[in-house]
Amino acid sequence: xxxxxxxxxxxxxxxxxxxxxxxxxxxxxxxxxxxxxxxxxxxxxxxxxxxxxxxxxxxxxxxxxxxxxxxxxxxxxxxxxxxxxxxxxxxxxxxxxxxxxxxxxxxxxxxxxxxxxxxxxxxxxxxxxxxxxxxxxxxxxxxxxxxxxxxxxxxxxxxxxxxxxxxxxxxxxxxxxxxxxxxxxxxxxxxxxxxxxxxxxxxxxxxxxxxxxxxxxxxxxxxxxxxxxxxxxxxxxxxxxxxxxxxxxxxxxxxxxxxxxxxxxxxxxxxxxxxxxxxxxxxxxxxxxxxxxxxxxxxxxxxxxxxxxxxxxxxxxxxxxxxxxxxxxxxxxxxxxxxxx
Numbered sequence: 543x544x545x546x547x548x549x550x551x552x553x554x555x556x557x558x559x560x561x562x563x564x565x566x567x568x569x570x571x572x573x574x575x576x577x578x579x580x581x582x583x584x585x586x587x588x589x590x591x592x593x594x595x596x597x598x599x600x601x602x603x604x605x606x607x608x609x610x611x612x613x614x615x616x617x618x619x620x621x622x623x624x625x626x627x628x629x630x631x632x633x634x635x636x637x638x639x640x641x642x643x644x645x646x647x648x649x650x651x652x653x654x655x656x657x658x659x660x661x662x663x664x665x666x667x668x669x670x671x672x673x674x675x676x677x678x679x680x681x682x683x684x685x686x687x688x689x690x691x692x693x694x695x696x697x698x699x700x701x702x703x704x705x706x707x708x709x710x711x712x713x714x715x716x717x718x719x720x721x722x723x724x725x726x727x728x729x730x731x732x733x734x735x736x737x738x739x740x741x742x743x744x745x746x747x748x749x750x751x752x753x754x755x756x757x758x759x760x761x762x763x764x765x766x767x768x769x770x771x772x773x774x775x776x777x778x779x780x781x782x783x784x785x786x787x788x789x790x791x792x793x794x795x796x797x798x799x800x801x802x803x804x805x806x807x808x809x810x811x812x813x814x815x816x817x818x819x820x821x822x823x824x825x826x827x828x829x830x831x832x833x834x835x836x837x838x839x840x841x842x843x844x845x846x847x848x849x850x851x852x853x854x855x856x857x858x859x860x861x862x863x864x865x866x867x868x869x870x871x872x873x874x875x876x877x878x879x880x881x882x883x
Contacts, residue, residue: 543556543557543558543588543589543590543832543835544556544557544835545557545591546748546815546817547748548622548664548694548721548722548748549694549696549719549720549721549722549745549746549747549748549815550719550721550745550746550747551694551721553622553663553664553693553694553721555591555592555622555817556589556590556591556592556817557810557817557835558590558592558817558818558820558831558832558834558835559592559593559594559624559750559817559818559819559820560581560582560585560590560592560593560594560819560820560821560822560828561594561752561819561820561821561822562578562593562594562595562599562604562607562608562821563595563596563599563600563604563821564600564604564821564822564823565578565581565595565599565600565603565604565607565608566578566599566600566601566603566604566606566607567600567603568600568601568602568603569600569601571771572600572603572604572823573823573824575607575610577823577825578607578611579607579611579614580825581822581823581825581828582608582611584825584828584829585828585832586616586620586621588832590832591620591621591622592622592624592817593608593621593622593623593624594624594724594750594752594819595608595623595624595625595626596625596626596629596666596668597625597626597627597629597631597649597652597653597656597668598626598629598630598631598668601631602631602652602656605625605653605656605657606656606657608623608657609656609657609658609659610658612657612658612659613658618659621663622663622664623657623659623662623663623664624662624663624664624665624666624696624722625653625657625662625664625665625666626665626666626667626668626698627645627646627649627650627653627665627666627667627668628640628641628645628649628667628668628669628671629668629669631649631652639671640671640673640674641667641670641671641673641674641678641679642671642673642674642678643674643678643679643681643682646679646682646683646686647682647686650662650665650686650691650692654691660690660691661690661691661692661693662691662692662693663692663693663694664692664693664694664695664696664721664722665683665686665692665694665695665696666695666696666697666698666722666724667679667683667695667696667697667698667700668698668699669698669699669700670699670700670701670704676704676707676708676711677711679708680708680711680712680715680717680718681717683695683717683718684712684717684718687718694718694721694722695718695719695720695721696720696721696722696723696724696750697720697722697723697724698723698724698725698752699724699725699726701737702737702738702740702741703737705720705723705738705741705742705745706741706745708720709745709747719745720745720747721747721748722747722748722749722750723738723741723742723747723748723749723750724749724750724751724752724819725738725739725749725751725752726751726752726753727739727749727751727752727753727754727809728751728753728754728755728756728760728805728809729756729760729786729790729805729808729847729851730756730759730760730777730778730782730783730786730787730851731753731756732851732852732853733853734749735853735855735859736853736855736856736859739812739814740859742814742815743814743815743883746815747815748815748816748817749814749815749816749817750816750817750818750819751809751816751818751819752819754805754806754809754818754819754820755802755805755806756778756783756805757770757771757772757776757778758770758771758772759772759778759779759783759787760786760787760790760801760802760805761800761801761802761805762787762790762791762794762801764778764779764787765784765787765788765791785850786847786850786851787801789846789847789850790804790805790847793839793843793846793847797843799833799837800830800833802827802830802831803830803831803833803834803837804839804843804847806818806820806831806834807834807837807838807839808839808844808847810834811838811839811844813883
């Protein structure tokens with residue numbers, strides 16, 4: 543296992559992030575604490591230290607399971623625990639959800655209690671509510687950093703212009719800046735390439751894709767008519783998705799590896815700082831997914847995957863790629879000028 547810096551911070555996290563949404567059984571599809579501990583032990587033994595959870599996962603049970611694990615005699619400081627606030631965890635009042643400061647402080651205190659820890663390593667704003675001013679969010683998060691209750695801040699499922707406003711405002715005010723951006727990103731969901739990923743690259747943010755296997759679709763199991771939690775009519779099961787998945791399976795068969803490994807590794811070879819969130823509810827799943835640390839797809843394989851899953855960038859992304867625009871913008875020197883990475 544190799545380690546990467548999270549965004550522009552000095553925090554060292556494993557090149558794979560373990561998604562823990564399935565830890566706990568409140569939603570009737572997760573796994574027991576014993577099974578969760580086995581997966582956590584295996585992940586740690588392999589060198590993994592980066593955990594992703596949220597206040598709402600399994601109605602709070604996921605944080606409780608991780609809390610019991612952190613108190614089981616292991617080294618708390620080894621683990622980088624990322625959790626989230628925003629989503630409702632009760633229906634008692636209108637401020638028990640959203641991005642507002644009141645909910646932020648309440649939610650963090652409850653997460654600390656469930657996690658049985660004095661601090662959260664990374665706190666994500668979970669989903670943008672389009673109500674709370676960004677300065678309120680940032681000031682609240684910065685206060686939590688100053689109080690020692692969280693170490694780093696991050697943001698998830700938020701428009702690129704909102705994140706950009708936040709990063710700029712934080713830099714201007716000397717507040718903590720977002721280290722990581724969490725978005726849905728996979729071979730079946732490439733639309734973040736239009737604005738979100740270029741924005742993350744500009745600000746030096748690590749992208750942590752959720753659903754990099756598109757809910758299991760990219761493992762090929764739905765091609766085999768295996769039952770799953772994806773509902774009929776989902777874009778993850780349509781004709782386009784099936785075509786992409788068949789290409790993933792074909793490459794996997796050529797390499798003699800699971801299809802999931804091909805799909806996960808594709809996200810890691812996209813030319814930006816990316817740490818996929820890899821969920822597991824079975825030890826075998828984790829062990830298979832950990833093999834991607836030794837995998838590198840060839841240019842041919844990457845081109846095949848990129849071509850079959852290609853999306854229209856729309857304006858202005860596609861506009862910038864027009865030859866006439868390049869000529870006018872660079873005066874014939876486009877291919878001779880270094881591009882920012």
